[in-house]
Amino acid sequence: MQQLIDVKSIVADTLKIAGLVGQSIEDSVRSLADRDIDLAGKVIDRDAEIDRLKLDIDRECIDALAGKLEGRDLRVVLGTYRMIVDLEHIGDYSVSVSRVTLAVANKPVSGTSLEIMKMAEIAGRMLKKCIDLYSGKTSGNLRTVYENDLGIDRLYGSVFYNSLGEIVHEPERSTNIIYLIMAARALERIGDHITEIAERVEYIETGQLKERSVPMHVPYGERDKGWE
Secondary structure: OHHHHHHHHHHHHHHHHHHHHHHHHHHHHHHHHHOOHHHHHHHHHHHHHHHHHHHHHHHHHHHHHOOOOOHHHHHHHHHHHHHHHHHHHHHHHHHHHHHHHHHHOOOOOOOHHHHHHHHHHHHHHHHHHHHHHHHOOOOOOOHHHHHHHHHHHHHHHHHHHHHHHHHHHOHHHHHHHHHHHHHHHHHHHHHHHHHHHHHHHHHHHHOOOOOOOOOOOOOHHHOOOOOO
16 A cells, blocks of 8 residues: 555656646746746746755655556656656756846847747647646547657747847847747757657556657648647
């Protein structure tokens, strides 16, 4: 019975850290769009709680592995032990976006901000889909998570190249534009970490570790299609 309680506790704490991380993604980009330095500060402060929870789950997983785990319980602990590393990194990248907010708070909003918000929206949906399957709220596979990550990659490419054009035409705004590229890059990395989480969740469900299997090339003209 104690083993079952330990695994349930690990899952509960992982859902808690995932909720904090998801909120940080949303808040960091909202702070950037609104130039809200108070909200950016909340994201930065929240990261300490995320780090603390990650260490707590580390200890829980290690303690659980000292027992006699097998089957799905063993996969839950092993998968979670890897997942929380990615969740911590996502929290760190959300802090990076919030620090961009602090850097550009008094600067004019760039057109690329809309694409950055779209990246965050997609990332939030990806993370929710992973966590819903992890928690048992839903069933199925996570193929759309991998497909949506390609959408984030394309949006990052769009932000990058459009920003280079802005720098050429408005060199006086180059510092501000470079900061926005940094924010977009952080969100692109968030998408990558969510795909790692998806792989761990699929391992828990199936017992198999799989690499991403979706096509790597999707035409730019298809950029806004099929992202669920």
